[in-house]
Amino acid sequence: MRLSRGSQALLRISTGITLAFIYVPLLVIVVYAFSVSRTFEWPPPGFTFDWFDLAFDNTGARDAFVYSVKTGLLATAVALVLGTLASLAVARHRFFGRETVSFLVILPIALPGIVTGIALNSTFTQVLGIDLSLFTIVVAHATFCIVVVYNNVIARLRRLSGSFEEASADLGATPWQTFRLITLPNTRTALVAGALLAFALSFDEIIVTTFTVGAGDQTLPIWIFTNFSRPNQLPIVNAVAVIVILISIIPVYLAYRLTREESTAARGGAPVASGAVTAP
Amino acid sequence: MGRRLADLFHGRPRLQAGALLAGPVGWLVVGYLGSLAVLLVTSFWTLGELSGEIEQTFTLDNFRDVVENDVYRSVTGRTVLIAGLVTVTDALLAFPLAFYMAKIAGPRTRGLLLVAVLMPLWSAYLVKIFAWRGILSQEGVLNWALEPLGIEGPGYGLVAVWLVMSYIWLPYMVIPIYAGLERIPNTLLSASEDMGAKPTYTFRRVILPLALPAVIAGSIFTFSLTLGDFIAPTLVGSGEQFIGTVVRDNFTVDLPFAAAFATVPIVIMIVYLLVARRMGAFEHL
Incomplete structure (x- = not known):
């Protein structure tokens, strides 16, 4: 569409402002993490690396970090298996209720986190009568991470002809052989991208976690949330916040790179399968 | 084998x-x-008056409370209002950005913009809210920036909750609108132009109707995610209650009531999703 120079400039300016709106707060928290001040004082009176040292030495934060990584890895593993199975079924087979599967997979992330959280909490504590623990968090996180793997893998499978798999089966390969030798090599980057996003999603989640975390256990977001109001902890919380930003943004960037290269090759330079990276 | x-x-x-x-x-x-079914069943149970233990007997009292109690009615109203405001704000902010990405920017810029929007999409949710706590604080960035103009920032409160929620969910609105706009063939816009339509007319009569389902698809997320949040009200609010905070505060003391109140966002979202589906938004999810 040919727009006048004036309206083009206007669009460009509003784009710039919106992007600034997205990134300035993230930069601010990075600056705060290096500020010598123990409050949110701005401009910072000076800069220091001390808070990062203190954050690394803080046993509470360190334990929470390890716990988050453990949760993230386990939840990602479960989501990877379930998401891949579901995407193979939907992409390669026709059956009654096929559309419902996509809807079912999206539901845990489309409904407010508080609904998912309290529903799982009632099931665990009232029906199953089990104590909240690592197991319950992993179940909860895996449930809303399935969609990420599913969307990435199904986008890849749809671009990939199913005839290779059929040929493999016709030549006598077992389903497992076909998966290992044909499907897996062709979907590997989508699986890695899905796993990275699932991990990032789990690592940063707090709402569902609040309802499924065991007594005495803390994920890193829960640690931040319980420490933000303690005045002396503020600088350490800022430093931990920066670590969380890095751990949750870098996987998303890597996942984007992985899926983009594939789709650029497949679609002749058209940018990204946006649906693949943005699960919902 | x-x-x-x-x-x-x-x-x-x-x-x-x-x-x-x-x-x-x-x-x-x-x-x-x-689990959702269990949630629903739990919401019909009650707390024993003496024991404080959950009694598994059927009662509608929790729902009567949710619907008839003025406090809870205003909590629901406030939450829906904020969710609506956040959705409208995000649509207004996202549309020009998505339009620039899909129809004006060259391939390279488009790729860069896309990764710029995607990167913070899911990440650092809590940290982003925490960052705003710093920005909006009395001695924080916003007041410092506004001081030369002689005005003061909103501080913590309802305005801050609205602002922060709009900030957090913005990328969820940009991506579907971008994808929706990208699907509109440029030839359609040229045709409209060739037949003498001014850009504003083309926008109103061609682009907007075609992009509306995508906007509604984005609004599902901005609306739903705002509806259940309790972190932003806790970190940047000034004690206002929302559906999320009421559920969180009650779930340890009165799980059946918390469960009943949690069905409110479910019902609202079911209605929302049904309307969205009628308007063709599901193809843009």
Whole structure:
């Protein structure tokens, strides 16, 4: 569409402002993490690396970090298996209720986190009568991470002809052989991208976690949330916040790179399968 | 073993599909939908007056409270109002950005913008809210920036909650609108132009109707995610209650009531999703 120079400039300016709106707060928290001040004082009176040292030495934060990584890895593993199975079924087979599967997979992330959280909490504590623990968090996180793997893998499978798999089966390969030798090599980057996003999603989640975390256990977001109001902890919380930003943004960037290269090759330079990276 | 299994599955697509689906669908139907059902059942239970233990006897009292109690009615109203404001704000902010990405920017800029929007999409949710706590604080960035103009920032409160929620969910609105606008063929816009339509007319009569389902698709997320949040009200609010905070505060002391109140966002979202589906938004999810 040919727009006048004036309206083009206007669009460009509003784009710039919106992007600034997205990134300035993230930069601010990075600056705060290096500020010598123990409050949110701005401009910072000076800069220091001390808070990062203190954050690394803080046993509470360190334990929470390890716990988050453990949760993230386990939840990602479960989501990877379930998401891949579901995407193979939907992409390669026709059956009654096929559309419902996509809807079912999206539901845990489309409904407010508080609904998912309290529903799982009632099931665990009232029906199953089990104590909240690592197991319950992993179940909860895996449930809303399935969609990420599913969307990435199904986008890849749809671009990939199913005839290779059929040929493999016709030549006598077992389903497992076909998966290992044909499907897996062709979907590997989508699986890695899905796993990275699932991990990032789990690592940063707090709402569902609040309802499924065991007594005495803390994920890193829960640690931040319980420490933000303690005045002396503020600088350490800022430093931990920066670590969380890095751990949750870098996987998303890597996942984007992985899926983009594939789709650029497949679609002749058209940018990204946006649906693949943005699960919902 | 493997061989016999292979023979069993070969040429039986239904069996294959069934075997693939058993795990994930079982997990989601039994684990997730089952839990939602448990939530619903729990909401009909009650707390024993003396024991404080949950009694599994059927009662509508929790729902009567949710619907008739003025406090809870205003909590619901406030939450829906904020969710609506956040959705409108995000649509207004996202549309020009998405339009610039899809129709004006060159391929390189488009790629860069896309990664710039995607990167913070899911990440650092809590940290972003925490960052705003710093920005909006009395001695923080915003007041410092506004001081030369002689005005003061909003501080913590309802305005801050609205601002922060709009900030957090913005990328969820940009991506579907961008994808929706990208699907509109440029030839359609040229045709409108060739037949003498001014850009504003083309925008109103061609672009907007075609992009509306995508906007509604984005609004599902901005609306739903705002509806259940309790972190932003806790970190940047000034004690206002929202659906999320009421549920959180009650779930340890009165789980049946918390469960009943949690059905409010479910009902609202079911209605929302039904309307969205009628308007064709599901193809843009």
